[in-house]
Amino acid sequence: MQKLRSLHLYLGCIFAPMLLFFAVSGIWQMFLKPGGSGILARLSTIHTSHGLKSGNDLTSPLMILFILLMALSFIVTTLLGVVMALKFGRSRRAAFYCLAFGVGFPIVLVLIGLIA
Numbered sequence: 087m088q089k090l091r092s093l094h095l096y097l098g099c100i101f102a103p104m105l106l107f108f109a110v111s112g113i114w115q116m117f118l119k120p121g122g123s124g125i126l127a128r129l130s131t132i133h134t135s136h137g138l139k140s141g142n143d144l145t146s147p148l149m150i151l152f153i154l155l156m157a158l159s160f161i162v163t164t165l166l167g168v169v170m171a172l173k174f175g176r177s178r179r180a181a182f183y184c185l186a187f188g189v190g191f192p193i194v195l196v197l198i199g200l201i202a
Contacts (some may be wrong), residue, residue, distance in 0.1 A: 087173070094166040097159045104156050 114126055171181045 087170075090166055090169065094163050096162045101156045101163075102158050104153070104190070105160060 104141060111126075168181075168185065171184075173180055175181045
């Protein structure tokens with residue numbers, strides 16, 4: 087289990103900056119109008135992998151590979167985090183309740199959106 091904790095730590099530290107960037111750029115894309123030629127639009131090309139109308143973007147094949155590795159690492163570290171929460175957490179029941187809420191609440195919101 088120590089090796090899994092170390093793997094979780096190192097992968098988390100390597101990819102945390104990009105994960106934070108993707109979270110922040112997802113937020114500004116959700117609340118700002120798409121398009122434009124400002125700095126936010128240019129930075130969004132990394133997140134979306136779509137170029138601007140001018141043909142400019144910040145993506146490259148190496149960046150796409152890095153983002154793929156980041157996504158795979160995010161999946162692995164998330165699963166490791168869940169395993170560690172269940173195995174080493176103070177309350178296994180609380181961890182299960184949190185997992186159930188994390189699955190159920192978004193489903194309820196989607197169902198409410200479908201009904202409305």
